[in-house]
Amino acid sequence: MKKPYKIAIIDYQMSNIFSITNALDALGFESKVTSDRSEILSCDGAILPGVGSFPEAMKHIKNFNLDDSIKDFINTGKPFMGICLGLQLLFDRSEEIENSCGLGVISGNVKRFSEKNKNIRVPHVGWNHASKNKLLYNEKNIGPLCSLNDKDYFYFVHSYCVEPDNDTDIYTTTEYGGNEFCSSILKENIFACQFHPEKSGENGLRILNEMFN
Numbered sequence: 001m002k003k004p005y006k007i008a009i010i011d012y013q014m015s016n017i018f019s020i021t022n023a024l025d026a027l028g029f030e031s032k033v034t035s036d037r038s039e040i041l042s043c044d045g046a047i048l049p050g051v052g053s054f055p056e057a058m059k060h061i062k063n064f065n066l067d068d069s070i071k072d073f074i075n076t077g078k079p080f081m082g083i084c085l086g087l088q089l090l091f092d093r094s095e096e097i098e099n100s101c102g103l104g105v106i107s108g109n110v111k112r113f114s115e116k117n118k119n120i121r122v123p124h125v126g127w128n129h130a131s132k133n134k135l136l137y138n139e140k141n142i143g144p145l146c147s148l149n150d151k152d153y154f155y156f157v158h159s160y161c162v163e164p165d166n167d168t169d170i171y172t173t174t175e176y177g178g179n180e181f182c183s184s185i186l187k188e189n190i191f192a193c194q195f196h197p198e199k200s201g202e203n204g205l206r207i208l209n210e211m212f213n
Helices: 018-027 037-042 054-063 066-075 201-212
Strands: 006-010 030-034 045-048 080-083 091-094 106-112 124-129 153-158 160-164 170-176 179-187 190-193
Touching: 006 018, 006 037, 006 066, 018 030, 018 201, 030 037, 037 066, 045 066, 054 066, 066 080, 080 201, 091 160, 124 170, 153 201, 160 179
Parallel strands: 006 030, 006 045, 045 080, 080 190, 091 106
Antiparallel strands: 106 160, 124 153, 170 179, 179 190
């Protein structure tokens, strides 16, 4: 039996959404791949996926008039999730290829890993941990990673990482190449992660289920 949730997978013609759709189907959710404003706003939850470059993604989002649709959906208070590039697009700016403005939902910037360590290997590809913010979430056990622990693995593939202006927006951090970076954010009804839950096996499915259940 389907769960009474319909989740919009926001389509701006730059994402591989097959894995996300399959993951939601496996959990019994109804999903709709769409760029239609009214359809997005009518759904019970929304996911902003992303593969590719930041500036090109923002061009597509603006061409489809999705910037306002995304912000209006977030303002409804319904659960909203960003994945990989979908996390980065929520921030103010990115230096990928060129200096580009993002959606400005989360204060902060998107930086290249090599700014932290010139010898770091990019992209960061493969399985890694995501540790909950020790000051805020380690003991509170809230958010979509509430049933997971710091020893669980998730799948990453990226060359840039987000730097939130506010530490309180940081939900998890991950260590790579001797440096710690923000691997997910949690703010009110928004959860967004640098890793791919839809490609992270049972752990990823648990995150999606917690997010929209």
